[in-house]
Amino acid sequence: MNLDRLHVMFGMWDLADPYNQHIGVTITSLVMNCSLPVTVHLLYDENLHKDSPEYQENQLKYQQMEEMFGVEICYHHIELPAYVLNHPGTKRWNPATYLRLFAPDLLPDLDWVLYLDGDIVVTCDLAEIWNQKLWNENFAVAAVRDSCMFDWSKSIWKRHENMNVPHENYFNAGFLLMNLKKIRTAYNFQETVEIILKKYPALPFPDQDLLNIVFSHDVKILPETYNNCVLFHPDNDYTNCVIHYIGEKPWRNIGHSVSWEYWRYLFRSPWGNAPEKYMPSVRLLVSRAPLDEVVLTGRIISLRKFVCNLLRRGWNEVRGVKKFRW
Incomplete structure (x- = not known):
């Protein structure tokens, strides 16, 4: 072989x-x-x-x-x-x-x-x-x-x-x-x-x-x-491994710190070029998030700002823009 x-x-x-x-x-x-x-x-x-x-x-x-x-x-x-x-x-x-x-x-x-x-x-x-x-x-x-x-x-x-x-x-x-x-x-x-x-x-x-x-x-x-299971090891180092989203999936829940890794590679894939396809997942994230705010990276930001930044950050990475601030 x-x-x-x-x-x-x-x-x-x-x-x-x-x-x-x-x-x-x-x-x-x-x-x-x-x-x-x-x-x-x-x-x-x-x-x-x-x-x-x-x-x-x-x-x-x-x-x-x-x-x-x-x-x-x-x-x-x-x-x-x-x-x-x-x-x-x-x-x-x-x-x-x-x-x-x-x-x-x-x-x-x-x-x-x-x-x-x-x-x-x-x-x-x-x-x-x-x-x-x-x-x-x-x-x-x-x-x-x-x-x-x-x-x-x-x-x-x-x-x-x-x-x-x-x-x-x-x-x-x-x-x-x-x-x-x-x-x-x-x-x-x-x-x-x-x-x-x-x-x-x-x-x-x-x-x-x-x-x-x-x-x-x-x-x-x-x-x-x-086989680094997110649900059972929230404090693990996920920088150089195989991330396995057992339990809540990143397209359904943004609560885990490595949920972004899924979205990062989605925007680099052919499926990331079709917003109408992944917007149902975004809407689901919105429906499951708190009504007024969401906790992210230690700070509290508005839900609307989070979703807008999520999409902007993905498209910026696809275009090769390196710097982006939440």
Whole structure:
């Protein structure tokens, strides 16, 4: 396998879905900070809304991204089987979350791939983990311990114990380095996925629990910097890491100090050129903010001034203006 390119995968169930904007932000942040050329693999169902304007528009924006950043984007069509679509967890979670389970078969020419959730912003160079010479190590996946498990109820802990998932190795599946070659050769993975989903209809976190059931004894634990969860670590340093917006999303809540990182990369992405698309998120921020004022960077400013400055700051950065004051 040619390791001179970083291969990263996203599960995008529907190319017409507004969530493409958030994946576009993740890709923008990744490629702008990566010292290696990047190939993005989008897993999706091409039968969904193929003739809709949103489908065509998002495809165009991915093409613009290729031109802007030199990133290569590959589309991989998948139709999820009935045992996935009929699983009770699909009623609570978007089917896109299951797509990573089919990566070994969908990407037969790759030995390794990096999977990222779409609520992530990358502020570090992921070429560093790609070049860490992990390829000769005998693990199926590399991931970060799930930092939110300490807030779970006793029933979830008990359920994981019954599934033989050790707490000390329970990992968050939002950032995964997957050894596809080993998974293909050492695991009958697709059959195992079907068996587990049918055996456990009430998995608390269906895809993540499934991955832990299969790989919790075959995982390399990575430093927390590769999955820095905003909700549970508000005081962490987010300057050189993978920011994972677990819980409240930055397009819904501006309360966290690193919410701005999402907007910064949005304005640099092709989706940032369409105010009519992200204005619903801005309106949502306004509706959730205090009526008269919002606390930001230690100062109190008017909500109207904050929203105006947010938009002006983004456009100024796109145009290359370096100095801007709130």
